[in-house]
Amino acid sequence: MDLERLSVALRPRNSWEAVDLGLRLAMTHLRPLYAAWLAVTVPTVLVLYLICRYWLDNLVWLYFFVWWCKPLFDRVALHVISHAVFGDTPTVRETLRALPRLLRTTRVSAGLLWNWANPLRPVTMAVDMLEGLRGGQARMRKSLIRRRVSGTSLLQSVLYFWILQPVLWMALLGCSALIVPEDMWPDLGSLQDYFMHAPMWFSTLLYGLGIACGLLLEPLYVASGFMLYIKRRTDLEAWDVELQFRRLAKAEQEHHAGTLATRFFSLLCAALLLATLGLAPVRKAYADTPTDTPTVPLASAPAAEREHAVSRAPDEITQVMKDKRFGHTETTHQLHWKETKSKEKDRKAPPWLQDMLRSLGDAFHGLGSALSMLGRVGAWILILLVVVVVLYLASRMGWLGRRRASSYIPPAELAGFDIRPQSLPDDIAAAALALLAQGNSREALSLLFRGSLSRLAHGEQVPFGRGDTEGDCLARVHRHAPARSRFMTRLLGCWQRLAYAHETIRQAEVEALCMEWRHEFQGAQGA
């Protein structure tokens, strides 16, 4: 066995981790595994179906036949998985070609007869299939292999066959019950009738789904069982240590070869140097050639000797077990109380106790109804409280409708301008014209813009945000006061040309803006 070709990581694992890894392995090789699996099982099931349908006329048999054939099918799945572990996943054709050999050499008859109900089947099947042992040796080997993993193996069999499969079956049946129209669904009395005397289409559906579940789960079951086997062998034979050692030996060999080459090379250089210089007589350079490379054969006891030891073992064990230290019977004497027979009379409670119990029961009942009354009141109060809290939160968060206009408070400053009305002169247009007359067109325009924003925010309730820029302000004016947007666009254009582009604005233009401002906003103020 070439452990270096293994495609699963070897490390000490607990049994459940091994089962998990088995599932991962099956899922990574899903396609080749199920292709080979279905290529064998589906034709078999079809043939069995025809037999059961037209000859036996009851599909219960089909379910049993398929169930019974499972050890046979398992060998196909194990064939694929055990090859996949070593990195050469067989194709469907290769698996089919291997089928006759699998049927002949893997103790199929035992598997189908007395080994059929063995819950540790997938673990021990690997011994039958991969180790090729026979008779007593195989038995001993199997008992060794399953010693530490039997619990997990048993539990996983239970999980697969008594939990997962029925659950999956029921789920699929439930799904099909949702699809099949209600009046087509057969109305049979007992559960037994559903399984035994239903119409043929229903039996086909029922058992078809059951068989499908079984066939879908079986490769996973085999894979996790096989990984338990691998875990057990890893534990028994320290496969992971072997891999590590092989890697070390390889590295050492390469290293050794490397140092030999360098040593040889340096000696050669030295020799050449001496020869060319001619200062000393040329000595022959001997590189210590690797004649003594240790090649230790793998120490394994000769087969015959081992055979002999194995055959002798049972006698030796019985000899040893005869020793007194390994158990013997002991007779001890102890005193016990005689068991007194309880009299029938005592069983019956005296009338006063019965009365008491009855009154106690009544009291409990009364207590229950009182508590339930209390609970009911409490629950209503709780519900009321919840409603109030929700309403309160809703009003706090402003979920109840849009914000009312009156609740809007304009910010004190906008785009760098103070827009509080009290910070502005009463007649803004006049003030701007006065500033303009002093030749201060920048101040004049700024005042106009500031004034318009203030009027828009306080008079017309345009919802400016605290961090709005001039552009944002204009956009809001477009949306909320479209009548003013034309004027504001012009005003802002002028202002930006002056403030940022440092252009000179003609005085007449600013004057016109002042006039227009008066026209636009003075009326609004008056209203």
Next chain:
Amino acid sequence: MLDTLRFITTPELIEVQLRPAGLLPRLLAWGIDMVIRGGFFLAAAVTLSILGGFGTGIMLLLYFFLEWFYPVLFEVLMQGATPGKRALGLAVVSDDGTPVGWGKSMTRNLLRTADFLPMLYGFGIVSVLIHKEFRRIGDIVAGTLVIHRDAHSPLPALAEATPLASPTPLDRETQRALVAFAERARSLTPARREELAGLVPHLARAETGPQGAARLLALANYLIGRRI
């Protein structure tokens, strides 16, 4: 190499291994929890039935809390494990290996509903099967992971031998392999031990001192700090 590990590197550049748990152990843990929950509910129902309608009300409330908060409470308060998970040595952790908090636990358990679809945990089973770290939908959404918490075997005791210092320095790989060998040596047959030692003649053979497996054991004993 196929394995079922998740590696996490801490900010200190220490690599931590998490060992995610797959479908079957989780299914079994769930089954155990189901039995515990059912038993508790049944016992409570019998006791509460003497209180009449009030008892029924409490029972329904109890059912609700058991259904939704039994896993959450255990996962958050009892180191990430419900009794069923504890029995199998499993635990729920965040996918970075830290313990789960209320938010994550609530999320993964509320999403049981999604995993339960279309029938009887159909999506959950499929998700656990195809996900590399065996996560169901709730785990994926909440960013949690069910792991094997218990050590795979009880702490191994190194076979005792007279410690022996290696004449040449050993690199880390070699040291690790030697210690692994010494840890496993007790469970191996003597023949197998020698066979393994035969694979590394440069370590196992020397001019003086013990030879073969005994030499490897002596080296390993020195490596873990035992001195004469």
